[in-house]
Amino acid sequence: VNDDGTAAAFDALMARLDPAMVVLTTAAGDQRAGSLVGFHAQCAIAPPRYAVWMSRANDTYRVGALAEHFAVHLLHEGHRGLAELFGGTSGDDIDKFARCRWTPGPGGVPLLEDCPDRFVGRRVGLVDVDTDHVCVVLEPVSAEVGADHPRLRLHHVEDIEPGHRAEERHDPT
Ligand SMILES: Cc1cc2nc3c(=O)[nH]c(=O)nc-3n(C[C@H](O)[C@H](O)[C@H](O)COP(=O)(O)O)c2cc1C
Secondary structure (H helix, E strand, O other), X not given: OOOOOHHHXXXXXXXXXXXXXXXXXXXXXXEEEEEEEOOEEEEEOOOOEEEEEEEOOOHHHHHHOOOOEEEEEEOEHHHHHHHHHHHHOOOOOOOHHHOOOEEEOHHHOEEEOOOOOXXXXXXXXXXXXXXXXXXEEEEEEEEEOOOOOOEOEHXXXXXXXXXXXXXXXXXXX
């Protein structure tokens, strides 16, 4: 991006989108991981597909690189504490799953009991365009819908200091 104001205008446009936040969890072997994610969207209709972008810096990417199943939990305004746990701390430092209530789902993926709006997806693709984030493409294999509440959005949580900054790249090999 040229230094002609494009970057600032792009940032302003992205802030206006104000995405709903999710917690992405995953498991591989006996390892579990999860993080707060703002880069995510449905990306196909028939068959349905969902894309989630993981920062290479995160423990979730390190575990997710080896995982088949991922759970996407939709957060509502009452989920600030979960956002802080999953977005403001790293599995590199603490066991997040000792600090929340969860049950194992398909492939052992942790399902957060306090987030009934969620689906589990099986990984059907990975998109790596050599940036700081890698996209996992999911096929939904189970989904649950809870009561509807106002969503927890980016503007509610942008004060949370990420457990890892995206500039810290992580090589899972
Ligand atoms: C507002 C906000 C949005 C975030 N969006 C993403 C995202 O889209 N993808 C991602 O991988 N990490 C995102 N993060 C960063 C992770 O949630 C954060 O670094 C987390 O502590 C990583 O935990 P882990 O190392 O246990 O995986 C976001 C953090 C915040 C505060």
